[in-house]
Amino acid sequence: MPNIVALVFDTTSSNSGIKKGAAKILEKKIGSKLLHFACRHHVLKIVVRAVWRLLFGDTQGPNNSLFVDFKLSWNRLNKQLTAVKTQNVQHPWLLQVKDRVLKYLLSLSSDVQFKSICRDDHSKCVENALIILGVTPPNGARFYKPGAIHQARWRASNLYNNTIRCSCSQGKLDTTVLQKPN
Amino acid sequence: MKAHSAGDASIYDLQFYHDMINYRLIDEEVANVVWHKLQNHRWYLTKEVVPLTIFSNIPDATPELKQAIVAKAHVKIGSTVTSSRKTHIPGNYFSRDITGLNWAKVVHLVQVAKHNSSLARQACC
Numbered sequence: 001m002p003n004i005v006a007l008v009f010d011t012t013s014s015n016s017g018i019k020k021g022a023a024k025i026l027e028k029k030i031g032s033k034l035l036h037f038a039c040r041h042h043v044l045k046i047v048v049r050a051v052w053r054l055l056f057g058d059t060q061g062p063n064n065s066l067f068v069d070f071k072l073s074w075n076r077l078n079k080q081l082t083a084v085k086t087q088n089v090q091h092p093w094l095l096q097v098k099d100r101v102l103k104y105l106l107s108l109s110s111d112v113q114f115k116s117i118c119r120d121d122h123s124k125c126v127e128n129a130l131i132i133l134g135v136t137p138p139n140g141a142r143f144y145k146p147g148a149i150h151q152a153r154w155r156a157s158n159l160y161n162n163t164i165r166c167s168c169s170q171g172k173l174d175t176t177v178l179q180k181p182n
Numbered sequence: 183m184k185a186h187s188a189g190d191a192s193i194y195d196l197q198f199y200h201d202m203i204n205y206r207l208i209d210e211e212v213a214n215v216v217w218h219k220l221q222n223h224r225w226y227l228t229k230e231v232v233p234l235t236i237f238s239n240i241p242d243a244t245p246e247l248k249q250a251i252v253a254k255a256h257v258k259i260g261s262t263v264t265s266s267r268k269t270h271i272p273g274n275y276f277s278r279d280i281t282g283l284n285w286a287k288v289v290h291l292v293q294v295a296k297h298n299s300s301l302a303r304q305a306c307c
Binding site: 011035036037038040043046047050051054055091093094097 | 188191194195201204207208211212215216218219220222223226228230231
């Protein structure tokens with residue numbers, strides 16, 4: 001018990017509630033103040049979901065309908081790198097951000113520590129982001145067949161958004177799904 | 183991708199805030215949605231978490247920044263003000279109506295905090 005100094009938790013109210021939150025109850029049971037380190041993955045998940053809702057509207061049901069369509073049309077898509085639509089960046093500030101992101105993603109690709117702890121989803125996200133920005137990943141460019149597409153898997157939004165973005169030049173994506181016009 | 187790194191988290195959070203300020207010039211609607219969500223979760227960036235930046239190795243965590251954090255932490259360590267951390271703050275906390283606020287009480291609390299802070303500095307010296 002005395003070795004416990006911090007709590008890392010999902011930011012849901014059942015964990016972080018002021019009276020009956022799991023963090024509060026654990027603190028009481030242990031009898032000392034603990035460092036509360038809220039999981040950044042879960043904070044950023046909420047941000048990604050909010051942007052998704054703005055762009056595509058609310059999703060009905062446990063599965064995202066856009067991803068369901070994408071999964072069904074997977075076999076018909078051309079997965080070659082030449083068929084990929086990359087992101088064209090022109091704004092000076094965005095060019096700076098692009099350089100910074102590329103530098104960071106490439107450093108992650110060669111980071112042994114990151115590779116040892118990252119999940120497949122994370123490395124796929126890194127590879128997809130590099131492809132979108134027009135850089136071939138160090139281990140080669142490849143696209144992965146969509147797996148679980150339920151909303152509980154928040155990484156699906158990042159992964160399949162990027163893959164759909166790459167294949168949108170093939171004319172399969174109906175632009176009317178966008179709630180927010182460009 | 184490195185959200186699990188406690189030392190880097192504060193720097194990356196701050197960088198994200200700054201990026202969203204700049205992104206308003208490009209897509210105000212998206213930037214505002216992100217900003218609003220970050221505001222709601224700002225309280226996770228607590229005063230206990232920020233000092234962990236001194237263990238960060240990323241380039242943005244400059245030695246000057248680490249020194250400034252340590253200097254601030256020294257003042258806090260000597261402070262007699264005990265932390266009364268709240269673990270949950272409602273989403274509208276930062277945009278709440280303050281017309282009915284008891285200003286006399288606020289001024290009194292600020293004076294007490296200042297007094298305790300000056301005592302703490304004297305104790306450090």
